[in-house]
């Protein structure tokens with residue numbers, strides 16, 4: 006039985022006040038809040054077994070290594086990767102994408118094509134543009150419609166035997182649209198292109214099965230699903246990870262080093278140079294346990310209720326326009342008030358204790374599409390309530406009154 010009030014007890018930050026009002030945290034698409042069990046895991050690590058991993062024979066090092074590798078296994082199970090070595094622990098989605106984009110430098114030739122969607126976060130645009138600059142490959146874009154959905158018939162026409170890579174997010178951070186990734190992957194594979202799915206926004210709402218998806222690379226950040234910042238994953242099929250060169254050189258990623266030649270370690274260590282975010286990785290495992298105990302089906306059903314309620318209530322405000330109106334969307338509402346800058350709305354609602362994000366959400370091409378400077382984005386998580394949405398609606402009404 007899903008009991009939001011019980012769940013809220015798990016998050017100490019939800020008890021605080023901001024500007025003398027109870028905090029209403031609706032910036033979950035930027036980062037999620039942290040339950041006590043994850044905080045306890047972090048405190049336990051630094052209190053009891055803080056040590057560098059993989060190299061030590063001493064007890065603390067072995068305890069830390071075991072806990073880190075247990076966390077990798079939890080990630081493997083969560084994403085249903087075939088093997089634990091297919092899970093590279095990185096510093097986050099951005100790092101993971103850059104490993105792949107840099108790794109493809111020697112696998113592309115001038116005139117090869119790579120396809121991205123119009124709905125991308127900058128971290129899924131810029132590394133590929135840099136790859137194009139290095140290789141002479143050409144970047145093509147699947148366009149979107151007014152509802153914020155990808156034009157899949159145009160995607161069909163972009164695919165050809167020149168296509169080497171396709172990448173898109175699973176869910177748009179700016180609009181909440183859920184993209185048809187199964188179809189995107191299947192069609193890309195028909196022309197032998199590899200696919201990278203950016204799961205930064207989907208991982209808090211949907212439990213992906215990378216084997217069922219048959220996706221080549223899947224990336225995500227722990228801080229979007231109740232884990233700490235500075236840790237994330239790159240899932241890659243073994244054959245792809247073996248084909249890609251290491252991203253960084255250093256300790257941990259080697260088999261043997263001489264001044265004449267270095268040989269690299271096997272997976273996953275080849276991509277994990279240097280001391281990783283050990284505590285972060287272990288805490289990520291605890292966050293996955295926490296969310297799986299609540300259940301992703303329960304989370305998705307409750308967040309859909311919040312989305313429907315919030316959409317209905319906000320649309321009752323005259324002059325409020327929502328961007329991203331696909332029926333296939335998650336609990337993100339991006340909106341503007343007529344003739345009012347989103348930043349001004351965000352500032353006023355913050356004075357009332359409500360955290361929303363304002364701006365281009367690292368997705369300037371989407372803002373250009375709608376010809377707006379940005380939006381106000383309220384993104385709901387499973388620990389939010391309808392009462393909090395009521396508070397947002399009242400705050401937006403107040404902002405409208407003050408700014409009109």
Ligand code: PMP
Nearest residue numbers: 097098099126128174178205226
């Ligand atoms: N892709 C998407 C869709 C995102 O929403 C984000 C984070 N806002 C990122 C990539 C980048 O994630 P990170 O900053 O954790 O690397």
